[in-house]
Amino acid sequence: MASRTWKTHLDSQLPKAMADEINVFETELELRQKGKLEEKLFAETRLRRGVYGQRYDNGLRHDGEAQQPIPFPSGELTKGPMTMWDAPGMQRIKVPYGGLTAAQLEMIADLAEEYSDGIAHITTRQDFQFHFIHIEDTPDLMRRLAAVDITTREACGNSVRNITACPRAGVCHDEPFDTTPYAKAMADFLLGHPDTQDFGRKVKIAFSGCRDHACALTNIHDIGAIGVNRAGKRGFEFYVGGGLGAVPHQAKLLEEFVSEEELLPLSQAVCRVFARLGEKTNRARARLKFVVAKLGIEEFRRIVAEERKLIPNAPEHTAYLGMLHATDEKPIKVSSLLRKGRYPEGFEAWRSTNVYQQRQSGYSLVTIKCPLGDLTSAQLRALADLARKFCGDTIRTTIEQNLVFRWVSNDDLPALYTLLGAIGLNAPGAGTIVDVTSCPGTDTCKLGISASRGLAAELGTRLAEQALTLDKSVQELRIKVSGCFNSCGQHHVGDLGFLGASRAVNGRRVPNFQVVLGGQWKENGGAYGLAIGSVPSKRIPDVVTRLTERFVRERVQEESFQTFIQRIGKLALRKMVEDLIEMPTYQEAPGLYRDWGDPREYTIGDLGVGECAGEVVPFVEFGLAAAERQVFEASTLLEAGDPSGAAERAYRAMLHAAQALTRHVGAFVTDAPDDIVAQFRTYLVEPKFFWDPFAGEKFVHYLTRVHGTTFEGVTSERAHQRIEEAQLFVDASNQAYARVGEARQKAAADAKVVTA
Amino acid sequence: MIDLQRIFVKIFATPSDKVSQEDFVPVFHSFIKEKKLGEVWVDVTNYAHVQHGPGVVLIAHHAQYAMDEADGRLGLLYSRKRGSSGTLTERFSDALMRAHDAARELASAPSLQQSLTFRGDELLIGAQDKLLAPNSDKTLALLHAPIAEALENTRGKPHTLTRIGDPRGPFTLLASPR
Numbered sequence A: 001m002a003s004r005t006w007k008t009h010l011d012s013q014l015p016k017a018m019a020d021e022i023n024v025f026e027t028e029l030e031l032r033q034k035g036k037l038e039e040k041l042f043a044e045t046r047l048r049r050g051v052y053g054q055r056y057d058n059g060l061r062h063d064g065e066a067q068q069p070i071p072f073p074s075g076e077l078t079k080g081p082m083t084m085w086d087a088p089g090m091q092r093i094k095v096p097y098g099g100l101t102a103a104q105l106e107m108i109a110d111l112a113e114e115y116s117d118g119i120a121h122i123t124t125r126q127d128f129q130f131h132f133i134h135i136e137d138t139p140d141l142m143r144r145l146a147a148v149d150i151t152t153r154e155a156c157g158n159s160v161r162n163i164t165a166c167p168r169a170g171v172c173h174d175e176p177f178d179t180t181p182y183a184k185a186m187a188d189f190l191l192g193h194p195d196t197q198d199f200g201r202k203v204k205i206a207f208s209g210c211r212d213h214a215c216a217l218t219n220i221h222d223i224g225a226i227g228v229n230r231a232g233k234r235g236f237e238f239y240v241g242g243g244l245g246a247v248p249h250q251a252k253l254l255e256e257f258v259s260e261e262e263l264l265p266l267s268q269a270v271c272r273v274f275a276r277l278g279e280k281t282n283r284a285r286a287r288l289k290f291v292v293a294k295l296g297i298e299e300f301r302r303i304v305a306e307e308r309k310l311i312p313n314a315p316e317h318t319a320y321l322g323m324l325h326a327t328d329e330k331p332i333k334v335s336s337l338l339r340k341g342r343y344p345e346g347f348e349a350w351r352s353t354n355v356y357q358q359r360q361s362g363y364s365l366v367t368i369k370c371p372l373g374d375l376t377s378a379q380l381r382a383l384a385d386l387a388r389k390f391c392g393d394t395i396r397t398t399i400e401q402n403l404v405f406r407w408v409s410n411d412d413l414p415a416l417y418t419l420l421g422a423i424g425l426n427a428p429g430a431g432t433i434v435d436v437t438s439c440p441g442t443d444t445c446k447l448g449i450s451a452s453r454g455l456a457a458e459l460g461t462r463l464a465e466q467a468l469t470l471d472k473s474v475q476e477l478r479i480k481v482s483g484c485f486n487s488c489g490q491h492h493v494g495d496l497g498f499l500g501a502s503r504a505v506n507g508r509r510v511p512n513f514q515v516v517l518g519g520q521w522k523e524n525g526g527a528y529g530l531a532i533g534s535v536p537s538k539r540i541p542d543v544v545t546r547l548t549e550r551f552v553r554e555r556v557q558e559e560s561f562q563t564f565i566q567r568i569g570k571l572a573l574r575k576m577v578e579d580l581i582e583m584p585t586y587q588e589a590p591g592l593y594r595d596w597g598d599p600r601e602y603t604i605g606d607l608g609v610g611e612c613a614g615e616v617v618p619f620v621e622f623g624l625a626a627a628e629r630q631v632f633e634a635s636t637l638l639e640a641g642d643p644s645g646a647a648e649r650a651y652r653a654m655l656h657a658a659q660a661l662t663r664h665v666g667a668f669v670t671d672a673p674d675d676i677v678a679q680f681r682t683y684l685v686e687p688k689f690f691w692d693p694f695a696g697e698k699f700v701h702y703l704t705r706v707h708g709t710t711f712e713g714v715t716s717e718r719a720h721q722r723i724e725e726a727q728l729f730v731d732a733s734n735q736a737y738a739r740v741g742e743a744r745q746k747a748a749a750d751a752k753v754v755t756a
Numbered sequence B: 001m002i003d004l005q006r007i008f009v010k011i012f013a014t015p016s017d018k019v020s021q022e023d024f025v026p027v028f029h030s031f032i033k034e035k036k037l038g039e040v041w042v043d044v045t046n047y048a049h050v051q052h053g054p055g056v057v058l059i060a061h062h063a064q065y066a067m068d069e070a071d072g073r074l075g076l077l078y079s080r081k082r083g084s085s086g087t088l089t090e091r092f093s094d095a096l097m098r099a100h101d102a103a104r105e106l107a108s109a110p111s112l113q114q115s116l117t118f119r120g121d122e123l124l125i126g127a128q129d130k131l132l133a134p135n136s137d138k139t140l141a142l143l144h145a146p147i148a149e150a151l152e153n154t155r156g157k158p159h160t161l162t163r164i165g166d167p168r169g170p171f172t173l174l175a176s177p178r
């Protein structure tokens, strides 16, 4: 049945590069369905486009008594190792520095409704993500996002993830300058950059406008840049090697002052060093923090400096400096004072927590508290309307899973408050104890151990009920929940952090949360919390009550929660929860053997294999797979009656494979066909890596024969021949890749013998 | 004919103080365990914390069943995502039958103790497909006949159809028996 498709509808409207990229992904999807693309490669390919697995995607689900197979219609077809093709998945989209327009909100609303479950979810990295997505829908979803200038590229996988920044950037009282254009420039520069394609794991980058306040948490990032002015010149304090996860590391200062001109090339140098020296096989130790810890910051600094010298200065390092004002925002309303008078009920409480007076007088930044980061399509459309009415395209997401409207004229605040109330989004308490942050946990994440969202919802509800009576010192605390040690909920930097765990009691499993106290949100995530013990999930609300009550009772003057925790000490804190750790039998308290919001008896049988970073696939393999895809595309072109196009595509496939191999052996090769062919000869053909024991250089000639020729007027027969040759060339390239590997192994073994 | 996949039907429930969203969580889990309604079930997800949201949602491979509270009106929302086939009338009929089957199962779920009843006087029917079926009069002209026919076939009565909702949102008809 021929219907209009998003492809035909949007292709000509999208930037060519984005349209091509999505078309390529669609072809790869088709190839995988036909079994012509290896599952491991396809998995990393889709991850790099933000298409991620979800819980139960191995085709198994525990029903509380036993694990049951999910009889997906496509049977055994997979989209990655142990990931069934039909299993619904998660689609993450990138929102650099959290910046959004009203039109983008409307698009997110449409996609949530059509392809997901009616909910768009804000993540702790200022992204949006959708759940329960069919993989076949992802190309259209990407096209529609591209139509509003949003990419999903490198939203997951071993790549540079969404670059985050303070949502107050540009309107904050503390910053020396607006870091927004720098965050944007970094995101644009590193997206798809060749030096960011060969990582062992992901790289997270954040920009902050100041050292002391939180907002961007640069200390927990692989790369963190804090804006500073030195002698009237803009630059950045540049940090590296921070990270949470099972082994949290505080970032180390790499450079006290990196000029605007050096920001991008220095980041490029760090990426190159990470790609070269980072762990590639043991995923648990593959983040940049381990490289920095192993080498020490001094040595790491030296290596980065050396690397920087090797990077020729390029126009793209500084081109953005001429467009620093491109991200400036213009208010759509004139500034005003909030008139005194009768305000709507609840307005004052909301204003005290959710409204921040901007540096620009007469304007406010309003935080819209989104419960668990979730918004419906109707809410998103209404928010787009409100943005158009009050602040224009100045919307941002926050790492606390909220939205902010900037540039709201002060006298509009009561009206905005009322209208937000009509869509259930005027709850007070943003950035306080009732505003609990949580990762997806067992709701949708394959790695989730405990129901972080269930716990967060429960705590949020209970605390909101008591909000008015809570002591001010308690209101200011922050709660963060992660479903497992990967720490996506950033529990290490919460005053009260909870980390999913499980315990065995008399042969049964009990959902638990490790209690982590006294993490520091301020100073960019300046200190990590102290673990005091693992408590059954259902008893965590009691832990919160006990700790907060004691804090109010025993707090010395203006003592912070962190100082209080340190003063009380781990032993005494542990004592406070010891009775809660004690487990009754299943018969006595079956409820403790179930997790929040899940009536099934708790099990860890649904834990899957993580895809956070995907498999580590050497860059060359992507190149060879792309060449394979181009051969396939050439056949499609021929079938569509375009022999010239088919012959040219077959030639491109060979060039692509040659370039990938040449890069793999360490040669620097440009995209120019002449350069590729010349270097390919030098580095692959002459050393006889690309050489067949029987056919000699035969396959090389397939490339050299057509290189530099024109494809116009090629007959179908000749095009067919070219496609066959290209296929043989790509096969030979795979053999050459294996030969290079063998040679490297031999060289390593010889070196060992010599050393011995 | 257009290849419309994402068809929905919402059967309104009568408000009752005796049922909360949380009560649907174990019921939906039991649908999975007992392999009810002939779907390939995947999971249950809970959005009760969102105002006027989809509530508790039962996810199947081809469709979702939500105790939806959009516009403050509780109802069983059946949303087909993939796998629709046949004529448009057949597709809408299939969605109507599946929604009715699910509503019947819910209303008779032992744990809800018959405190949930569904209304027969009106329902929503439409499509979540902005490309093929935007919420416009043009779509109404295109889909009125198959939807009217599907309603009459499955519910035994002709219905009055009124297009409602945000033009940016899904194509939505309020249907009430004449």
Ligand code: SF4
Pocket: A439, A440, A441, A442, A445, A446, A447, A448, A449, A452, A482, A483, A484, A485, A486, A487, A488, A489, A612
């Ligand atoms: S912390 Fe663990 S459970 Fe939570 S989203 Fe990350 S990987 Fe999943």
